[in-house]
Amino acid sequence: MGYKAIIVGASGLIGGKLLTELLNHAEYDEVLVLVRKELPVQHKKLVQLVIDFNELPKYAASLTGHAVFSCLGTTKANTPDASQYRKIDHDYPLEIARLAKANGVKQFHVVSAIGANAQSSTFYLKLKGELEESLKTIGIESLHIYQPSMLYGGREEKRAFEKVLIGIFKVVDYLLIGSLRKYRSIDGATVAHAMYKNSLAGKPGTHTYTFDNIINA
Secondary structure, X not given: OOEEEEEEOOOOHHHHHHXXXXXXXXXXXXXXXXXXXXXXXXXOOEEEEEOOHHHHHHHHHHOOOOEEEEOOOOOOOOOOOHHHHHHHHHHHHHHXXXXXXXXXXXXXXXEOOXXXXXXXXXXXXXXXXXXXXXXXXXXXXXXXXXXXXXXXXXXXXOOHHHHHHHXXXXXXXXXXXXXXXXXXXXXXXXXXXXXXXXXXXXXXXXXXXXXXXXXXX
């Protein structure tokens, strides 16, 4: 019998790539996605649970399995209210991690960001850093934190400014060498593949992955 995975944020770039990855590999025979509205995807291994993220404890019984993958995230354009932004990027992933741990789930994989720092003066990086620090305190047996820089790879949502940045990064990437390599742009599918591969190894402890660790997974 194979593993059960839980994905939160499967409608996003990395989450969508990860969903495809897990559905296409035999090690996982059930993939549960927590969604606000059902995804236009059908597969014999896929289970979709439409939930209200403000009432996560109601769905605690479903948070069981081999690993949880959190790919949740938003933007200021989509979520201008700072308190709601914090719920999506910090509170929801943390609550899901707590509920899953209580059910005996040993692995939690989370997409953060390069430069994440709870002391940062930048709202986004501070929030990601606070999430990382909070997750480290709840005693997850195998915690995996992914810190990509600029993401590319066919995001369905069109972000004009992001498109410009991706173009710039494709030129600048070649100049980012040595200790600066971790700031190179990366394909969302590459991050998703690293999450899948690391979930099979299931190393105990806390692990943080930047560019080189991700592409070499």
